[in-house]
Amino acid sequence: MPELPTVAIVDDDEAVREALGDLLMVSGLTCHTFAGAASFLTACTEFHFDCLITDIRMPGMTGIELIERLHVEGAGLPVIVLSSVLDEQARAHALSLGARAWFTKPVSDERLLGAIATAIDGGRGGGQ
Numbered sequence: 099m100p101e102l103p104t105v106a107i108v109d110d111d112e113a114v115r116e117a118l119g120d121l122l123m124v125s126g127l128t129c130h131t132f133a134g135a136a137s138f139l140t141a142c143t144e145f146h147f148d149c150l151i152t153d154i155r156m157p158g159m160t161g162i163e164l165i166e167r168l169h170v171e172g173a174g175l176p177v178i179v180l181s182s183v184l185d186e187q188a189r190a191h192a193l194s195l196g197a198r199a200w201f202t203k204p205v206s207d208e209r210l211l212g213a214i215a216t217a218i219d220g221g222r223g224g225g226q
Contacts, residue, residue: 103148104128110156135159154181176217
């Protein structure tokens with residue numbers, strides 16, 4: 099039996115992490131939540147992730163800095179940005195670094211789950 103896809107959620111807002119985690123679990127996905135980029139990067143040495151959902155404004159390393167680091171390292175991890183930031187320049191920069199989608203909070207469950215499914219399928223070479 100194949101393992102369920104695993105999604106990492108990086109957001110400094112605990113309520114957002116919990117809500118997203120609940121949504122993903124009831125949708126049949128495994129997830130790990132992180133309060134910041136540093137703890138996520140540490141976990142990357144132990145766990146495999148199929149997709150990353152990150153906020154932009156976080157203490158320490160921002161979501162943009164996290165995406166830049168993953169890009170430089172050639173991680174190839176599909177990234178979806180979920181943020182309250184309405185910054186077109188930051189959005190364009192994240193997408194230029196390979197982010198698969200940028201959603202402004204709040205986003206509908208259907209749109210987010212669709213983007214996750216597309217990102218995961220694309221990360222696996224297009225599906226089965």
